[in-house]
Amino acid sequence: MIILSINAGSSSLKFTGFDMPSEKVLISGVFERIGIDGSFYTIKLNGEKIKKEVELKSHEDAVRILTEELVNYNIVKDLSEIKGVGHRVVHGGDKYADSIVIDKNVTDTIRELFHLAPLHNPANLMGIEAFQEYIPEATAVAVFDTGFPQSMPEENYLYAVPYEWYEKYGVRRYAFHGISHQYITEYMQKFLGKENVNLITCHLGNGSTIYSIKDGKCFDTSWSFSTNSGLVMGTSSGDNDTIVVPYVMKESGMSMEEVLNTLNKKSGLLGVSGVSSDSRDIEDGIKEGNERCILAQKLFVNRIVGYIAKLWCPLKKVDAICFAGGIGENSIMTRKQIIEGLSSLGVELDEEANNVRGEFKLITKEGSKIPCYIVPTDEEVMIARDTYKLID
Ligand code: AMP
Numbered sequence: 001m002i003i004l005s006i007n008a009g010s011s012s013l014k015f016t017g018f019d020m021p022s023e024k025v026l027i028s029g030v031f032e033r034i035g036i037d038g039s040f041y042t043i044k045l046n047g048e049k050i051k052k053e054v055e056l057k058s059h060e061d062a063v064r065i066l067t068e069e070l071v072n073y074n075i076v077k078d079l080s081e082i083k084g085v086g087h088r089v090v091h092g093g094d095k096y097a098d099s100i101v102i103d104k105n106v107t108d109t110i111r112e113l114f115h116l117a118p119l120h121n122p123a124n125l126m127g128i129e130a131f132q133e134y135i136p137e138a139t140a141v142a143v144f145d146t147g148f149p150q151s152m153p154e155e156n157y158l159y160a161v162p163y164e165w166y167e168k169y170g171v172r173r174y175a176f177h178g179i180s181h182q183y184i185t186e187y188m189q190k191f192l193g194k195e196n197v198n199l200i201t202c203h204l205g206n207g208s209t210i211y212s213i214k215d216g217k218c219f220d221t222s223w224s225f226s227t228n229s230g231l232v233m234g235t236s237s238g239d240n241d242t243i244v245v246p247y248v249m250k251e252s253g254m255s256m257e258e259v260l261n262t263l264n265k266k267s268g269l270l271g272v273s274g275v276s277s278d279s280r281d282i283e284d285g286i287k288e289g290n291e292r293c294i295l296a297q298k299l300f301v302n303r304i305v306g307y308i309a310k311l312w313c314p315l316k317k318v319d320a321i322c323f324a325g326g327i328g329e330n331s332i333m334t335r336k337q338i339i340e341g342l343s344s345l346g347v348e349l350d351e352e353a354n355n356v357r358g359e360f361k362l363i364t365k366e367g368s369k370i371p372c373y374i375v376p377t378d379e380e381v382m383i384a385r386d387t388y389k390l391i392d
Pocket of ligand 1 (some may be wrong): 207279331
């Protein structure tokens with residue numbers, strides 16, 4: 001059975017076609033710069049990468065071209081062979097703990113939550129609507145980034161603000177990247193041969209998060225109310241004191257939008273280093289002795305070490321610390337610095353084992369208080385699995 005796994009962003013649409021239940025990837029790719037000059041798409045197929053430049057005015061254009069290419073490249077003879085389309089949806093509020101077949105109620109809810117995820121939910125919905133037009137007979141499924149962390153207990157998701165703010169306005173901690181953390185959790189459950197795993201899972205990429213997993217369920221995370229919270233990210237500040245916003249507005253004359261945009265788009269690794277949001281550039285800067293890159297990396301690593309320690313304590317026993325995401329899977333330097341930061345808690349790096357990129361591996365010494373693993377994540381297959389489960 002063929003299932004498409006879709007991740008629609010504001011100007012991009014990523015896709016993977018799976019044969020299920022074998023989970024074999026048949027085709028994958030991404031449409032980029034949708035609605036912007038210079039749009040193009042790339043397709044990966046049989047170990048080859050094909051790039052085509054084409055005008056993409058909207059997500060609908062991308063989906064139309066994708067459906068044509070699926071037939072052109074013989075993935076399907078007829079679109080009716082695609083039985084399911086799973087969509088990553090960033091914000092499901094506290095309405096959805098599990099993936100769900102999309103109907104009007106679901107699209108209405110995704111729309112109602114635009115104000116909580118103004119960059120992501122509208123793009124996710126555009127993707128859903130475009131597929132409904134071109135492959136209407138396929139079962140459409142919403143897989144929420146906020147779903148897996150719905151198991152957090154109240155004391156971990158509430159703020160110490162008037163309780164009515166939660167009741168009336170939904171002010172609470174949500175958490176994103178849930179699809180990735182769920183994948184890592186299920187991978188480790190299989191690897192360790194038990195359901196009740198206690199883990200600390202670190203998804204470190206352009207956006208970064210840490211979850212604590214207790215008995216196989218999300219217990220706490222580094223996220224807060226918005227996507228700009230918790231860890232230092234590529235261009236976002238992560239945690240800040242609320243008062244920073246009105247203070248900078250007053251001192252600089254910037255509007256609230258300008259300050260928030262600066263915290264979102266011009267902060268993080270980019271804001272501190274003044275060089276780049278990309279951790280590869282930061283590493284290059286460090287090798288060249290660039291003080292600001294060294295500082296940006298210290299902030300990035302310190303925040304991670306602090307959150308691991310904070311999330312570890314309530315779990316008492318932790319089976320493993322896991323690293324995933326572009327940085328977690330590939331940055332030998334960052335993993336080394338994080339694990340060295342945990343050495344006072346008895347975590348001991350195996351430098352030789354850590355010298356790899358992008359493969360599942362134990363990277364701590366045998367006597368380490370907690371073993372650390374690289375666990376390459378796969379959000380696409382997670383979306384395909386949930387979609388497959390929901391098809392009658
Ligand atoms: P993601 O958002 O998960 O795609 O991750 C993007 C981040 O991963 C960027 O900051 C990249 O610089 C980083 N990354 C990817 N490959 C490497 C690498 N080989 N070494 C260091 N960082 C990397």
